[in-house]
Amino acid sequence: MFKLKDYLLKAKQNNWAVPHFNVANLEMIKAIVESSEELKAPVMIGMSESEREFIGLDQAESIIKDYKKAGAVVFLNADHSKSFESCKRAIDKGFDSIHFDGSHVSLKENFEITKKVVKYAKKKNIDISIEGELGCMPTESSKIYNKKIEVKKEYFTKPKEARAFIETTGIDRLASVVGSIHGIAANNPHLDIDLIKRINIEVGNVSLVLHGGSGVLPLDIKNAIKAGISNIHISTELRIIYKESLIKSLSKDNIAPYAIMEPVIKDMKEFIKEKIKFFGANNKL
Numbered sequence: 109m110f111k112l113k114d115y116l117l118k119a120k121q122n123n124w125a126v127p128h129f130n131v132a133n134l135e136m137i138k139a140i141v142e143s144s145e146e147l148k149a150p151v152m153i154g155m156s157e158s159e160r161e162f163i164g165l166d167q168a169e170s171i172i173k174d175y176k177k178a179g180a181v182v183f184l185n186a187d188h189s190k191s192f193e194s195c196k197r198a199i200d201k202g203f204d205s206i207h208f209d210g211s212h213v214s215l216k217e218n219f220e221i222t223k224k225v226v227k228y229a230k231k232k233n234i235d236i237s238i239e240g241e242l243g244c245m246p247t248e249s250s251k252i253y254n255k256k257i258e259v260k261k262e263y264f265t266k267p268k269e270a271r272a273f274i275e276t277t278g279i280d281r282l283a284s285v286v287g288s289i290h291g292i293a294a295n296n297p298h299l300d301i302d303l304i305k306r307i308n309i310e311v312g313n314v315s316l317v318l319h320g321g322s323g324v325l326p327l328d329i330k331n332a333i334k335a336g337i338s339n340i341h342i343s344t345e346l347r348i349i350y351k352e353s354l355i356k357s358l359s360k361d362n363i364a365p366y367a368i369m370e371p372v373i374k375d376m377k378e379f380i381k382e383k384i385k386f387f388g389a390n391n392k393l
């Protein structure tokens with residue numbers, strides 16, 4: 109059975125991207141696992157600090173472990189972990205992947221903490237995949253901004269800095285800021301495809317991660333994958349589908365929770381499967 113690292117490398121070498129969806133409950137997990145199985149696609153399941161606090165760290169790990177035992181090829185990521193302690197808790201619990209988000213600390217601290225996370229994690233589990241972040245995204249997932257937003261160039265990831273960051277820290281994946289935002293803006297912020305290419309030249313086999321996948325134009329996504337992005341995060345768009353579908357389902361006569369949730373899972377699956385295919389991750393197991 110392949111490991112997350114193997115899929116990420118294959119994706120990078122063959123110009124497709126491993127999808128990463130954020131979840132906050134069992135129904136979302138179920139929709140992802142079933143979509144992954146039906147399309148034979150490796151998928152990352154992400155939980156930010158608030159999401160894993162809501163589900164429970166133990167519960168999150170046990171649920172995914174059980175699905176894996178039953179044959180699912182999904183990988184659990186501690187997304188946007190903001191401190192070493194937060195990363196450590198998820199590493200100790202057995203997560204497959206950690207994202208240390210050092211965009212809120214100084215560059216020096218970002219280098220130091222990321223390096224410390226990699227060292228600690230690899231000692232515990234040689235197969236764990238660690239993501240570091242360089243640059244800064246100014247917005248939050250789940251928010252719909254009724255205005256035009258463009259990321260200031262000064263917040264973008266700098267190619268030479270990316271190389272130094274990777275060499276110093278030993279990360280497996282790099283979250284790069286290249287124009288997308290968390291959440292959805294009134295415009296569709298454009299990705300800087302040339303910058304992705306320039307970062308990609310500097311990072312070798314390290315996977316380039318695109319955060320803020322919601323609201324990015326399909327053509328930009330296609331070009332980003334061609335330019336070297338091999339892992340794409342989606343949260344807001346899936347949350348919108350979840351909420352809208354749930355409201356619709358609640359307006360019907362059902363009171364059995366499984367009957368209420370069934371169409372919601374179906375709608376989420378439709379969305380997830382569309383993204384899996386668009387990223388080229390189907391038939392990759």
Ligand code: G3H
Nearest residue numbers: 249291319320322343344
């Ligand atoms: O880590 C999560 C993602 O970057 C999601 O961003 O809410 O804009 O899809 P999004």
Ligand code: ZN
Nearest residue numbers: 290319320341
């Ligand atoms: Zn993100």
